[in-house]
Amino acid sequence: MLPLAIRLASLVPILGGGAGAVFGVAALGEVGGAATGSHLRYLSGLLLGMGLGTFWCAGDLRRRGAIFSALCAIFVLGGMARALGLMIEGLPPWPHLLALGMELGVVPALWLAARR
Numbered sequence: 001m002l003p004l005a006i007r008l009a010s011l012v013p014i015l016g017g018g019a020g021a022v023f024g025v026a027a028l029g030e031v032g033g034a035a036t037g038s039h040l041r042y043l044s045g046l047l048l049g050m051g052l053g054t055f056w057c058a059g060d061l062r063r064r065g066a067i068f069s070a071l072c073a074i075f076v077l078g079g080m081a082r083a084l085g086l087m088i089e090g091l092p093p094w095p096h097l098l099a100l101g102m103e104l105g106v107v108p109a110l111w112l113a114a115r116r
Contacts, residue, residue: 002113006058006068009106013051013075016099020044028093050074061114072111079103 016027021044025032032040050071057068082100086092 003058003061006110007055009102009110010051010054010058012099012102013047014055017044017046017048017051021048065114068114069111072107075103075107079107
């Protein structure tokens with residue numbers, strides 16, 4: 001069940017990263033300049049890669065546990081940066097709050113389950 005849960009959760013960064021890489025700021029329903037779009041596509045590509053890596057790790061957690069742990073740490077670090085933004089700038093749109101829940105709730109729970 002754990003590999004399935006990890007693979008289902010990894011669909012969030014895979015789909016979100018893929019949408020951002022292909023559609024840029026339009027994936028967020030916003031308008032931005034060339035620099036903003038380029039940077040968002042870059043970050044979306046990283047998110048897509050992290051999601052694909054997590055999906056791959058779920059296939060053999062015993063052998064890929066260190067990679068899975070590193071990816072989880074990166075997701076949590078991103079969530080902490082998102083939480084800092086929330087404190088400084090206020091509430092973001094609801095999809096970002098859901099992502100925050102994944103980054104600081106679901107990901108640590110899956111990591112803890114994998115460590116057992």
